[in-house]
Amino acid sequence: MDGGAACSDPALLNAAALGRLMPLSVWVAPTGHIRAVGPTLAKLCTGQRLEERRFLEVFEIRKPQTAQSMEDVRRLVGRRLDLKLREAPRTGLRGLCVALADGQGFVVNLSFGISAAEAVSKHGLTNADFAPTDLTVELLYLTEVKAAVMEELAALNRRLQAAQRAAEEQALTDALTGLANRRALDLSLAAAIDRAGRGGAPFALVHLDLDHFKAVNDTLGHAAGDLVLGHVARVLRGVVRKHDFVARAGGDEFVLILAAPVESMLLERIAARMIAGIEEPVEFEGKPCRISCSVGGTISDLYDVPDADRMLSDADTALYVSKRQGRARSTIYAPGLSVPEDGAPATDSVRR
Structure with missing residues (x-):
């Protein structure tokens, strides 16, 4: 009409x-x-x-x-x-x-x-x-269906992204302690070095090794050792600041990346708190597990161009100085520091 x-x-x-x-x-x-x-x-x-x-x-x-x-x-x-x-x-x-x-x-x-x-x-x-004959409702149904499908796809995408993040986090996490693992350490250290190399604030690299841990494993078994490692992880989390990084590098070794501000006295205070916390005995099946730790560290502004291998090596050197000096102590790397013979004093080091 x-x-x-x-x-x-x-x-x-x-x-x-x-x-x-x-x-x-x-x-x-x-x-x-x-x-x-x-x-x-x-x-x-x-x-x-x-x-x-x-x-x-x-x-x-x-x-x-x-x-x-x-x-x-x-x-x-x-x-x-x-x-x-x-x-x-x-x-x-x-x-x-x-x-x-x-x-x-x-x-x-x-x-x-x-x-x-x-x-x-x-x-x-x-x-x-x-x-x-009006297709409005049918078109609206199609629009609703499309919206529902798009929302489901978006939800699926969110689930996939969450799963991916979880998988990535799991791949970068030590299963026993919940700390970062060695792969995460390598990535975080590379990022810290990149920032420092571009004029960013200096950072400290700290290597910690447990003392007397093997004796716990040998006398009380690996379950006791796992309990002790969990205790160490809790101590380290409680000592560091929220922007610092803690990783279990393997076995009874731990590495920390401490963000600015960092200087020798601060590192000594943090190391002392780590040692004191780790030395608190942990009870396993009614028996105390007693361990301690030795600490070595270095600071990125000691180097013209910070390098991961060099810093890790120098932190290891400082750690072994602490071991040779009697354990349960910390050493901060300084140029010329070397590991002494048994009983000999360390050279060019800062010790606590």
Whole structure:
């Protein structure tokens, strides 16, 4: 039906048939009064009786131009309209006005346009509220399905990313102590050296080796040794700051990367706290496990260009100086430091 097509028999047009064909339509008499509205439009305006009210009292025509009279409406026949309900819910609508023959007035067929999804949700519309030939609901279903699929894909992606992070973390974690492992140490040390090489703040590299740990394993078994390693890990976590790094390098060896600020006196205080904490006995099956530790460290600003192998070697040298000096002590590397013969004093070192 369009502006040039007339109904030869007015009886063919009735409100029920019109409402079934176009559930969001308005039938307007030549006087401008509303004869009938489609069931979906009535649902939108629940509690309001639209019949017999004037069309322009119910609807505001906003585009392509405003309309103040039915003569203005007649001039808009066949053109796309933007309308809005003047009263709540003040829904915005799209429409097309078609003139009817034989003095039957006009039919304005309406739609929600791009606001269909919002309207369906807001007004609780279902498939029955749209014309059988209207694909709006089907498109909305497809949109919802697509949204659900996209959300599921996003959730799957989040799960995969979480699994990847967990796998990466597991690959960089010592299973027994929960500390970082040797691979993580290599990565963190390389990053610290890179920062220092680009003018960043200096850092300290500390090597710690347990004293008398083999005796615990030999006399009380590996379960006792595992218990002791867990104790050491807790002590080290409690001693370092949140931006420092602790790794179990293997066996009973641990390596720490201490971020700035670092200097010799600070390293001595941290080492003393580590030794004191680790020397606290751990009970295993009613028997005390007593160990201690020796510590060696070096600071990156001792080197023109910090190098991982060189720093690890120098920290090892300082560690073995501590061992030779009687264990349970710390040594900070200084240029020229060497491991003394048994009983001989260390040279060019700072000891505690």
